[in-house]
Amino acid sequence: MLPEGIPTVTVTGRFLTPDGRALTGQIVWRAPALITFPDQDVIVGGPVAVPLDATGAFEVTLPATDAPGMNPSGWSYSVAEQFAGVTQNRVYQILLPAESPNVDIADLAPTDPSTPTYVAVRGDSAYEVAVAAGFVGTVEQWLASLVGPTGQQGVQGVPGAPGDDAYEVAVAGGFIGDRAAWLASLIGPKGATGATGQQGAPGTNGAPGVVQSVNGQSVAAVVLTAAHVHAVPDTAPGAPNGVAQLDATGKVPTAQLPASGGAVASVNGQTGTVVLAAADVGAATAGHTHTAAAVGALATTARGAANGVASLDASSRIPIAQLPTVTGRNMWNPQALGFQAWSCDPAHVANPTTVKAATVQRIYMSGINITEATQVNNVVIFARGWAGSTAVPAARFYAGIYNESGSRVATSGQVSSLPAAGQLSGTAAGALNNHIGAVPIALTAAITLQPGRYWAAFLLSAGSASDFYYMHVQNESPSAPANFFLGTTFQRAWCKDAQTSLPTTLAQSAGEVGLDPAIMALAMV
Template identity: 55%
Template sequence: MLPENIPTVTVTGRFLSPDGQPLSGSVIFRAPAQLTFPDSDVILGGPVVATLDAQGRITARLPATDAPHMDPSGWSYTVAEQLAGIPNGRSYQILLPAETPQVDLADIAPTDPSKPNYVAVRGASAYEVAVASGFSGTPADWLASLVGPRGPEGATGPRGEQGPRGERGEQGPPGADGAPGKDGAPGVVQSINGRSAAEVTLDAADVHAVPDTAPGAPGGVAQLDAAGRVPAAQLPPLTAGGVASVNGDRGPDVQLDAARVGAIPAAAAGAPNGVAQLGADGRVPAAQLPAPASGARNVWTPQALGFQAWTCDPYTVANPVIKYLTPQRLYVCGINITEPTPVNRVIMFARGYGGVSSNRYAAGIYREDGTKVTSTAAPVGLAMAGQTAGSPPQMLNNHIGATPIAMPATVTLAPGRYWLTWALTTGGTADYAYFHVQNESPVATANFFFGAPFARAWYLNGQSDTPARLNQAEANALTDHDFPIMALALA
């Protein structure tokens, strides 16, 4: 804030384009030097920048140019208009006397040579001079004092004689030129590029510029595209002075591969001994990560017992009674794959299965979304359980052990959740007994999940083979059973 004893003038203005849109930019007010105000013990310096607002308006409060005791005195402000879209802004001088505390630039900014570029300072009137000289009274009293008493009317003089009428002489020679007139008002443009006229029109050559028709034209200048580069159409054609060889090869059709340019082949992405290939989320997929060390050290894993994966660890299961497969019931057990895993066998843990000669068993592997990965093409026969040489006698004699069903071919399961299915397509209830996880609830405890549903133990009745697709949400999907122990293997 300026000290209160320094008189100020508020300057306003509004700048619009010809179509009425607010302009942007700023208006700068500069005094000719630093201003000293001894009475206020303050020195002012530097320009005042008034930025146009959203309506194109400015407001600036400036010290009056006739402030008392100001040093220097007798000066004017230089106004510089810097407006967007107007490359050559105006610059002119203005006076801001304290007598006019509100000034709009539209009233004082010069637009033609006949208009001054300053606020005129009114001098003292004759009445004010009289009052200063001792007159006492109103302006009307002062005007009345100027009228003296009417004097007496004088006598009418005699009529004079008419003089002789002379003849008109020849026109004399032109007189000498008069002295030059005074300079015009300060700040008003007198000429542009050496031209003095009421209306001056300049072209690009007058201001040493490139015509706006030159970009992209023959003999003109290059015109950059949206990317800031010279378009191919404006480039010269390749000549014999172009590229002679590429990586040491010469010829019209040089062929390079990744090795020739010191790069990694695209086929190496995600391949063994290659490089990791990032997924859509920018991270290395789980399939390319090594198996967790914590899952492979000093614990019983499926691989430690010859399997590729299993539905659960049989060591933790207790089932005191024999359980038999129900004919035409499709048993479904969930399994989790954490790394790419090749498999070609679906296995069930049998309890006292002595073998059936006819083809009555079917098995398959399904993805979490219910699509089939592989399955038996038709029901197959199954040899008795527990006959692996070297097994404990009670397993051999009681027919207890793994019973595998071969798939048509080896498949590699990508990381994810899968379902294994097993069905006794025909036969009786005593054909196949299996080890199971006992369930004493309407819902098997294996069906414990959070978030995306994934049932690990359920079944479908009335299935004479492996279906084309699985759906755990269909109406006849049941979970009220003692579910079998199953596994995957690679033979």
């Protein structure tokens, strides 16, 4: 809505086909590119496209073309009719003076094809003609002068007899039938389509697309000044309140520089041809090297060094590698048992009453949280019965690591030989003889895991259903405590069946959580 204070004119109209059907399309009103109204602190710009409604009618309210104080002034609207099915749409000019706040376009638009451009020009009003002819007084007084005395009422004539309607005339003329039959008889056969008329000549203001105004000027011969294009006049260089000009060397002439504050009398107490030494200005001699200690600073080598200072990472935080270990004193952690990280502390898991064999072609995923940069080269699974590849030669295995987004970051490739569990030197007979313990599966290369959440993956890709028994958290149910999370979804224990190798990506949303979670760890051996 335009601000108050800008006079407007509401234009209405309706467009129909010769047989009374509503035309479809729009009317585009174009004013100068930008119109400034200083008193209202607003700038108006852009064309206004007004669509015809279902009845072929439209209504639009626009600034008056004689609004006071606007810049530019003295312009008219360019009206472009864009109707479907009309072979030659028109473009013409219209003035919308404020003294006529409501107008119909049928009173303004041209109808003669030979004169397609029409500008509504206001003529003198009857009152102004009367004043020019000598009348003295206000508009009200002039209007009152037009009212003469009331004349005598004339004698009322005799009412005439009602005449016959058209149907009655037709019956009297010999038509046989009721009124509906007579109305149907008035519709003649459809005539043949007429020949297409000759294309009319373009209007004097040019076809649509021809320039209508330049920088707000809508005259035939446009003359632009420097101000029109926001440029500096060519008379400004070197002139007062203008701009500095450059000489042939590309420098400002001395005459255009400000006056000097006076000649230098002395420099640091010296006169004549002055040559200052380092001591004259309290500086060190050339070639002198200052150390950090000499200026009371720390050396750059102290950042992140022992007995130095902590450095900050790209997020302005101290890297976790420079923080003290957050594990409480005298507590069991993965490193205390030879691992770098694990899915859970096995000592906190109740001993399952039923042994569990790895399902062939099922990938077991165990979540591991990494809090600082950690290098690993083995995935380790806690076995409850694995006699080694010598005893089970047909078994084939894969191990790997996936990041939180499900992308594989490390793999062992297919492994055909693994040592029996529980065979480390010093293992008690109960674990040694029953093949219970850690089974490491080497990765193809060591990897440094940055802080984040990961899954260790284990797969028995070939073999039988009783080849490999694993230690597990006994809870073969979707309600396994490992899958208790909030915020970003991270299932610490899940699996994926029907897999013969480790795919490059795995989606936890496509996995299964109803399994007994495997106990796994990562190691650097």
